[in-house]
Amino acid sequence: MKSSAKNIKLASVDDIFSTEESRTDEKLEKIVELPLTELFPFKDHPFKVIDNEAMYDTAESIKQYGVLVPAIVRPRDEGGYEIVAGHRRKRACEIAERPTMPVIVRNLDDDAATIIMVDSNLQRENILPSERAFAFKLKLEAIKRQGARTDLTSTQDEQKLSAEKVGKDAGVGKDTVRRYIRLTELIPELLSMVDEKKIALSPAVELSYLKNEEQISLLEAMEMEQATPSQPQAKRLREFSEKGKLTIEVMSAIMSEEKKGDLDKVTLTADKIKKYFPKSYTPRQMEDTIIKLLEGWHKKRTQQQER
Template identity: 85%
Template sequence: MKRSAKNIKLASVDDLFSTEESRADENREKIVELPLTELFPFKDHPFKVIDNEAMFDTAESVKQYGVLVPAIARPRDEGGYELVAGHRRKRACELAELDTMPVIVRNLDDDEAVIIMVDSNLQRENILPSERAFAFKLKLEAIKRQGARTDLTSTQVAQKLSAEKVGDDAGVSKDQVRRYIRLTHLIPEILSMVDEKKIAFNPAVELSFLKNEEQTNLLDAMDMEQATPSLSQAQRLKKFSNEGKLTLEVMSAIMSEEKKGDLDKVTLTGDKLKKYFPKSYTPKQMEETIMKLLEGWHKKRTRDQER
């Protein structure tokens, strides 16, 4: 039986004359210069882009040498490109008054994009606890979806393997990954205090088990007593919360306790010291002068004791 002509597929002219090398080249990733106006931030990006001294240094470097490491972006359905890696470089380009930046465009699904975004940012030296917390959470969820296993006996086993993967990639234990993720349960005001080192990491993990309303009340208690919880105090706050007994009065009572470390601590604020020094003195000059006075006093006291 004769074949119908309409079923015969003819090669295009481009296919006939293209080489295997040129076809492979088409599939290779290329660096393209894209307008900054076409680059949009990653959805729920956990890393902050701040105009600080480091950013201004980066902008100056970009102005002199350009962007040395291309950003990574993926096409958006609504047009333009979503940045996966390179948010700080884009901001540096804006400060350097550039219109474009080099970008590698990749077709990535949501989970692939999350993993690249987190891993590229975790290489930075200075990362806030809140940034690490939300980054670990995003990556853990992506790995769980990406590596869903039907041969595991329970979801707990799958979660354990996912946490181990996140920890291995970041150089920390799976337990530390979980502890960081606990910080995402803190209300923004308390989480900011963790970033600002007003509340230490370990107490913050314990406070993350408090209900949102209790955390809000804790802010009032901390403000009234001008204190932040130690680890033991945070553990007791958590215990009272679990028992349903954590009232504002209980919080205030706990926060008013004198901490063991405060018993031997002497605090001299700048306001107290300024009246003893010329107005032109800097804090460093005041400190150096005080140390010299103390050394002189100590030597005199030692001589007197030896007589």
């Protein structure tokens, strides 16, 4: 009869004398202080970290109270830790001249880390269209990989459910998710104009279907005509592109058209009219005064016509 001793696994001394409580405690996540020099940004992080007023306010808060919410990081194969959530907090710590930062270390795969990174940043109030676009794209790709089928029979319905999941988590519809993701097809110069509100979302989506070289030519046409495309103009540009007839001459002709909104709109800026009012007047007071004057003028004119 063969001995089964080789199948017996002996417990270590530590295992024998450790308690159930201590073993459970080892599995719990802990907050640790790590040097900022060991923290690295997330690969392809789509959210901008800007030294603006909000950033300096955060830095001042950290100086007084410390970092109230720890960042989430994961170990890197090459050493150090990759920030999953907490890029702005790290920058604020640098401004506050704080050498370390409280973090929670988690072992996350790429897709799980991407989803946490996107969700934690989408909670912010002010998010640029470009940030939202690349964030939606990253999360959608991660969700698709997590649910990828080994039989290679993934259907359009399954892809639609992925877009619905991204939209639901962000509080928008799947079509909105797709529209934002289209913005990632814009060249950087046009995408910056969307962030700066020089080009609205709807025309920007239409322009995203233009070839890269066409988008570059469009920049030239916009510069020549000192205009940005409206929704109807952007749609026509896309139609000409799909027909293979979108030349710089066509772009210039379309961009030189007067927009209907421009024909019907009268704009009076505060700079134009403030010389007619006391310096203490606010823009709202100036607006109210102008409306009263116009109402009085209209009433007087109507009375004259009735005589």
